[in-house]
Amino acid sequence: xxxxxxxxxxxxxxxxxxxxxxxxxxxxxxxxxxxxxxxxxxxxxxxxxxxxxxxxxxxxxxxxxxxxxxxxxxxxxxxxxxxxxxxxxxxxxxxxxxxxxxxxxxxxxxxxxxxxxxxxxxxxxxxxxxxxxxxxxxxxxxxxxxxxxxxxxxxxxxxxxxxxxxxxxxxxxxxxxxxxxxxxxxxxxxxxxxxxxxxxxxxxxxxxxxxxxxxxxxxxxxxxxxxxxxxxxxxxxxxxxxxxxxxxxxxxxxxxxxxxxxxxxxxxxxxxxxxxxxxxxxxxxxxxxxxxxxxxxxxxxxxxxxxxxxxxxxxxxxxxxxxxxxxxxxxxxxxxxxxxxxxxxxxxxxxxxxxxxxxxxxxxxxxxxxxxxxxxxxxxxx
Amino acid sequence: xxxxxxxxxxxxxxxxxxxxxxxxxxxxxxxxxxxxxxxxxxxxxxxxxxxxxxxxxxxxxxxxxxxxxxxxxxxxxxxxxxxxxxxxxxxxxxxxxxxxxxxxxxxxxxxxxxxxxxxxxxxxxxxxxxxxxxxxxxxxxxxxxxxxxxxxxxxxxxxxxxxxxxxxxxxxxxxxxxxxxxxxxxxxxxxxxxxxxxxxxxxxxxxxxxxxxxxxxxxxx
Numbered sequence: 001x002x003x004x005x006x007x008x009x010x011x012x013x014x015x016x017x018x019x020x021x022x023x024x025x026x027x028x029x030x031x032x033x034x035x036x037x038x039x040x041x042x043x044x045x046x047x048x049x050x051x052x053x054x055x056x057x058x059x060x061x062x063x064x065x066x067x068x069x070x071x072x073x074x075x076x077x078x079x080x081x082x083x084x085x086x087x088x089x090x091x092x093x094x095x096x097x098x099x100x101x102x103x104x105x106x107x108x109x110x111x112x113x114x115x116x117x118x119x120x121x122x123x124x125x126x127x128x129x130x131x132x133x134x135x136x137x138x139x140x141x142x143x144x145x146x147x148x149x150x151x152x153x154x155x156x157x158x159x160x161x162x163x164x165x166x167x168x169x170x171x172x173x174x175x176x177x178x179x180x181x182x183x184x185x186x187x188x189x190x191x192x193x194x195x196x197x198x199x200x201x202x203x204x205x206x207x208x209x210x211x212x213x214x215x216x217x218x219x220x221x222x223x224x225x226x227x228x229x230x231x232x233x234x235x236x237x238x239x240x241x242x243x244x245x246x247x248x249x250x251x252x253x254x255x256x257x258x259x260x261x262x263x264x265x266x267x268x269x270x271x272x273x274x275x276x277x278x279x280x281x282x283x284x285x286x287x288x289x290x291x292x293x294x295x296x297x298x299x300x301x302x303x304x305x306x307x308x309x310x311x312x313x314x315x316x317x318x319x320x321x322x323x324x325x326x327x328x329x330x331x332x333x334x335x336x337x338x339x340x341x342x343x344x345x346x347x348x349x350x351x352x353x354x355x356x357x358x359x360x361x362x363x364x365x366x367x368x369x370x371x372x373x374x375x376x377x378x379x380x381x382x
Numbered sequence: 383x384x385x386x387x388x389x390x391x392x393x394x395x396x397x398x399x400x401x402x403x404x405x406x407x408x409x410x411x412x413x414x415x416x417x418x419x420x421x422x423x424x425x426x427x428x429x430x431x432x433x434x435x436x437x438x439x440x441x442x443x444x445x446x447x448x449x450x451x452x453x454x455x456x457x458x459x460x461x462x463x464x465x466x467x468x469x470x471x472x473x474x475x476x477x478x479x480x481x482x483x484x485x486x487x488x489x490x491x492x493x494x495x496x497x498x499x500x501x502x503x504x505x506x507x508x509x510x511x512x513x514x515x516x517x518x519x520x521x522x523x524x525x526x527x528x529x530x531x532x533x534x535x536x537x538x539x540x541x542x543x544x545x546x547x548x549x550x551x552x553x554x555x556x557x558x559x560x561x562x563x564x565x566x567x568x569x570x571x572x573x574x575x576x577x578x579x580x581x582x583x584x585x586x587x588x589x590x591x592x593x594x595x596x597x598x599x600x601x602x603x
Binding site: 052078080085108 | 495497498500501502503504505506507508511515516519520
């Protein structure tokens with residue numbers, strides 16, 4: 001009856017408010033990243049597997065147990081599914097000590113076995129010293145470690161992680177991830193890890209499922225998935241600050257490039273050659289950190305795009321400075337003054353370091369050159 | 383013979399204890415149900431707040447009499463009527479003080495973070511275990527508040543007691559009725575003594591509750 005032998009098999013239909021969620025996938029004893037924008041349905045998928053949400057139709061099996069099957073009217077309650085679920089909030093019980101929190105899932109075991117397992121996991125996650133403290137008295141990173149220990153000590157058959165570490169700083173995060181992956185390798189249980197951070201998806205797993213509007217639109221190795229043309233929605237999500245609608249003006253197959261004109265402007269960009277012909281529409285994406293700024297027009301440089309522009313505004317952000325630079329269009333001070341209709345300035349978002357800002361003495365209103373490599377420009381799926 | 387003050391304290395203690403038993407399941411249902419007509423039940427529970435005590439007392443008197451359904455049942459069972467008895471006062475007080483217990487219970491239970499309940503379930507706990515180990519301890523201050531409010535409210539009850547209990551010394555003559563009686567008889571010193579005792583007890587109770595809740599909140603933060 002159970003055709004699939006995968007440790008996790010999911011096939012669910014949920015009519016969400018914005019769109020119908022319908023997705024099917026399987027997972028081996030591996031880490032699978034579930035990647036998608038907020039509102040793509042990732043949490044609904046996890047909630048269905050954990051049993052917090054009932055799909056209208058479908059079938060979910062964990063190991064050889066059918067935990068949900070609409071056809072046979074099977075819907076195992078959350079407490080019997082043996083699924084570990086960890087979200088961004090540690091959700092520790094505030095009135096219990098760290099030890100009591102970790103012990104909570106083992107209350108049916110005899111005291112001796114309970115003590116042994118709790119002791120071992122407290123040691124393993126380096127929280128033994130905190131055992132008698134209340135959650136309010138320990139740091140956010142420690143709280144998340146306790147939550148992880150509390151989940152893992154129950155020996156779940158499947159782990160669901162909903163951006164569990166996004167509230168932590170980088171150092172703590174990698175430390176925790178290491179403990180988590182060690183545990184996963186040891187127990188060899190499937191693990192679904194939800195994130196909307198592309199770099200996290202890269203580093204976590206060799207398999208990424210991309211969820212868009214309730215459907216699995218891609219499934220495979222991260223580098224293959226993220227280099228393929230992707231949607232505008234995902235480009236915005238993955239931190240492409242500059243996204244332009246453009247039209248192909250000319251293709252140069254010998255040079256491996258295409259000239260594209262940004263819509264409603266006279267701005268031309270050299271982009272990598274794609275399967276398009278002159279006149280086709282194209283959507284271009286460009287990261288703010290991939291654009292260089294020069295105060296004079298650079299010469300003897302391989303970059304194919306040298307764009308004159310003017311800094312409109314400078315904003316200090318955490319760790320870097322964001323410039324808004326306007327290019328193209330008809331400048332107020334351009335000689336001739338032939339104002340062309342329908343040509344607008346195109347605004348680029350550029351990130352530079354604070355050091356670069358000081359060194360070049362950049363200020364708002366200054367004329368600068370933007371330097372963009374052809375291959376920094378990504379085509380988006382239309 | 384039981385003094386009016388002692389009788390009031392007895393009535394209040396029995397009523398608020400029974401309200402703990404009756405009110406908690408009601409509050410649980412109100413806090414967690416997704417039933418669309420929940421507001422109807424809430425309105426029924428809140429009715430004693432707005433109803434004049436004499437009106438409530440009047441209907442209860444009819445019901446508790448030997449012709450009332452409950453009264454007849456009680457009489458067959460115990461041999462005496464429910465009206466004009468201590469048990470009758472307890473019944474009346476439970477209804478009269480119901481909102482003062484159920485409303486704090488409900489808001490305390492509803493304010494328990496749902497993520498904690500979800501975590502408990504995913505750690506394998508049954509709903510009973512989740513209630514007694516997570517929901518109840520976290521909502522405890524609100525439950526104490528409901529207990530204390532229903533106690534204090536019953537302590538000061540007048541209209542319902544007068545309608546239901548008559549004024550039988552030692553059996554149904556509570557402190558507030560005794561005070562009224564003494565004032566009628568121009569015995570001001572006794573009325574004053576009884577009044578200051580009630581005032582003291584009520585105030586001490588509120589101070590105690592607030593202090594307890596404060597200490598607890600401080601510990602959880």
